Amino acid sequence: MSLENTINEAIKTAMKEKDKVALDALRAVKSQILLLKTEAKGAEVSAEQEIAILQRMIKQRKDSFEQFAAQGRNDLAEVEEAQMQVIIKYLPAQLSTEELEAEIRKIIAETGAETIKDLGKVMGTASKLLAGKTDGKSISEMAKKLLS
Template identity: 45%
Template sequence: MSLEEKVMAQMKDAMKAKDEALLRGLRAIKAEIIKAKTDPGANGQISADTEMKLLQKLVKSRKDSLVIYEQQNRADLATKESEEIAVIEKFLPQQMSEAELKEAVASIVAQTGAAGPQDMGKVMGVASKQLAGKADGKAIAEAVKNALNNK
């Protein structure tokens, strides 16, 4: 079952249950999927990898908005953003813990033979591919930087 089919099935249930928060999150996902399918070169299809990137992008943008709303003391808008984040994250794979991320990055550093901070690009290329969907890009970059600085 594709992401779009899962979202549509849950949208029906959310409408019946009149769950506004769930419905907002699902509609955001659906809109992003439709937008990706209509992009030039997509041919009406998107891969599972692209779906994960869309979901991560949605979560990231909402987290950025959440920080801004909290700084401006807009609890009403911050609550909506956090509800949508929770809905979208249900469709993402389980995120790695900080310890698991450090361990994975250490393994990748050993695989690539990186000697220090000058090899960050080489390590990031491998880490981004291997850890896609399992960890946030910013967290991966931070873990790689720490691992290479400790070499």
């Protein structure tokens, strides 16, 4: 089942349960998917594009959460946090720190990277291979740690 179909079913469930937070988050996801389909002029949306949409939306909510929390607007921060948790459910299983380290070590060995100067090679490969399994910031931090 595609992400769009899954989201549509989840919207129906959220409506029945009167879960406003989930409904708002799911409608935002559906909106982004429809926007991507419109831009693609009817072309099929790939799983990678769907994952990228979810990751972008999670990052936006995380940034908003941090800004609201810093300003003492806990009411708004809680809404962003709740929506982020709803969206996270639709991402593939995320890598643990240990799994991420193992994957980055394997990529470093494959690319022949030795120093921090080779970070670009590692990041390029890792970003493609680990898309949807973790965020770019985590990849970058782990690669820098292992190359230093």
